[in-house]
Amino acid sequence: MEKRFDVAVVGGGAVGCAIARELCRYEQSVVLLEKESDVARGTSGRNSGVVHAGFNNPPGSLAARLCVEGCAGFATVCRELGVPYSSTGKLVVALEPEDAPALERLLAQGRQGGVPELELWTPRQTRAREPGIASCGALWSGSTGITNPILYTVALAENAQANGAEIILDFAVDAVDRAGDGFILRAGERALGADFVVNAAGLYADRVAALAGDENYRIYPCRGEYLVLDKQAAALLRTPVYPVPRPGVGGLGVHLTPTVDGNILIGPSAEYIDSRADTGTTAAVIERLWEEALRLLPALAQSRVVTAYAGLRSKTVPAGAQNFGDFIVEHSRATPNLINLAGIESPGLTASLPLARLVCRLLSEKKPLKLKADFRPERQRGEEFRSSPPERRRAMAAADPAAREIVCRCETVTRREILTALDNPLGVRSLTGIKVRSRAMTGRCQGGYCQQRLAATLRDEYGVRPEDIRLDGREAWVFTGEVK
């Protein structure tokens, strides 16, 4: 007999993990199912990491409303969860005089939607904030911020787990069978039962719905490519800078975003593709990203690229469609006890907790939800060596031999931080899992110095055979075995 849960959440992105965590506020058993070997491996881990203010979406839309709500609470949640957050504000800049009306439209749209701290800035005001940006004026948004979307998602999952949720990785749902009023969810030979299913499968939301008998959705993947610049460029920009959005391009336009870790991102492009897994980059797009970036900030010309990546937006409207694809959060019209989320692209990260609360409200229409007395929203974060002042560094090193060794030179990550990352509550042991939790391998040498040390730690201290070490997912082997 398979294990049974009150609610199963399908999808370990920011939204699925937020839902799992919010569901844990109530007396019920919760399981989160993720097809990859870690959370945040899809869209949630491949975006700009911007916490949006909410002025980009039509007033009255679910996306606009939940974005404004999410933005207002984001800093607090990051504090609770021990996730980096920086209140940077944001500039939408008019590069040509004819862009100016668009700024006013955005301002009006934002004010109508209740977005705080919006102002039109003169070129001089803009230059005072960002000296490298040559604009004909800008829209300043004071409530916009940045976070690390992967750590945010990981923190939500860990906090959900600490509050009783079961997080099951490598569980790619391939069948959702009805069983009475509930479901049996299967992944290969494995199966578990749930009274309710929340479909937060992102790019695969239509497929998961269809597995449960609901064919009402279709997802159109839209790829966005990014470049990550070396930290040496950090001084050139402190605010996310966007061009005026152009209608019909499927995104907010190629923008520049400082990250909480001190890099600058260029991107994303917007290109509808057939694959839901092709997160590869292309030479043509990367060339264009550079052109667009230099239009915004010419001083970037000398900057070096550390790496490139791409993410896929899960759109509910196809290429060329003029209508706005709002967030969809609803009871399935075909299958009882199934709640579907679809089209959660930007600003889904910002709106993740409001979305989760909305799911809880929908669920409460179907069954009574009773608050748990012992829900704990806080999550402890390991101490960072790199951001600690000298006195604290000295104390850390004095107290702990593992804090006396730097494993990652570029990002100044100690062995202690590597071990903390390796001992993560979700049990992720991949090199990428360590990377996203510790920042090892993310610097300018891209693991040239530290990755061998991570592999050695896995083998020598955790007993993982070389052939079982993974970069990321199950098939992402790194070694064939020992040298003969």
Add this chain to the structure above:
Amino acid sequence: MRGEKIFRADVAVIGGGPAGLAAAAAARAAGAERVLVLEREPLAGGILNQCIHDGFGLVRFGEALTGPEYAGRFLRAAEERGVDIRTRTMTLELTAERRLRTLGPRGYETAEAGAVILAMGCRERTRGAIQIPGARPAGVFTAGVAQYYLNRQNMMIGRRALIVGSGDVGLIMARRLTLEGARVLAVVEKLPYAGGLARNVVQCLEDYDIPLLLNHTVTRIEGERRVERVTVARVDEAGRAVPGTERVWACDTVVLSVGLIPENELALQAGAEISPLTGGAVVNGDLQTSIPGVFACGNALHVHDLVDHVSAEAETAGQSAAAFIRAGTAARAEDRLIPIRPGAGVRYVVPFFLRPGARSLISLRVKEPMSRRRIEVRAGGRVLAARKFPRLTPAEMVRLTLREPAPPETETVEVMISDD
């Protein structure tokens, strides 16, 4: 910082590879008392410790040593001279006042040094830096990482490999992977000539029938989880892929040998001027950087092809550091420096300045392969050094010792290549 203990050194050498060890021993020999080597690894020797092939020391010792053997000689020499080698110690900060912050078995410490020698070596250019498009699956390694996995950790990285770039480490890994039973399909080089030494092309590729595809580049890596396919295309003279020339290679491993970059985060932190040509510090003939009392040598200064030359250069830096602490800062600040200008066909020259009256050693690289040329170092009408070369390639560093110092009134020194 409250309760902070500061340790003092005459000379602090950052990095215990071949450059750091030779510099430290030379500084001691030249009279510096307290010489520290700060080395992040448990064992000094640097990258040599993973170079188990031979060929090291042919110039210096007239013997073909393995990397660890070569390093061992310098490690013993440094120890015998009483150099304090602190292993497992990472230098995290350096200021222009020669104050260092280190982390190691002794904790988080601050040091003040009379002179500092930068000997951090170099790092490999990555896939991200050269922007190879496509997926990012497992199975893409830089050559040095691959070498570490095989030689230091005994872990095998794949079965069918394509080598991208023909730097020396890539060539050596082509042979090493072949000897370990992998099939190395080809070495792909964007330029019309190999990036590594001629002897490595012969001994690592030709001897094993591994094709070297010159004027070719990788246009795409595919594979959802592990590398599955790599597309290679011919490039035109501007280095752009020629459409229609693509060929897809099925493989599970890509090894990148696309360049080495001097490691200079600390030099930048301290505010030393860095050359865009070499990626290393701008130095004078004493190998002093733009910061008085901070010297640079080895691959942290400019990437070398032979470790023997690294050792010799590092000894100069060690001697200069010892002289600096004897003379003090003031004596040097007034020196007029004569700039050295690389002439046509010369990619870079190290040092960047000469002191009048000093007989320096000059290192340079040419921009492209050429034959039957003469290189001259000239100060106005005077030829300070000259030599004929039957063949010159960018892979092989040229070294010339000035047979006479630049006259005091010299405006600039020029390094010129002419037909022989």
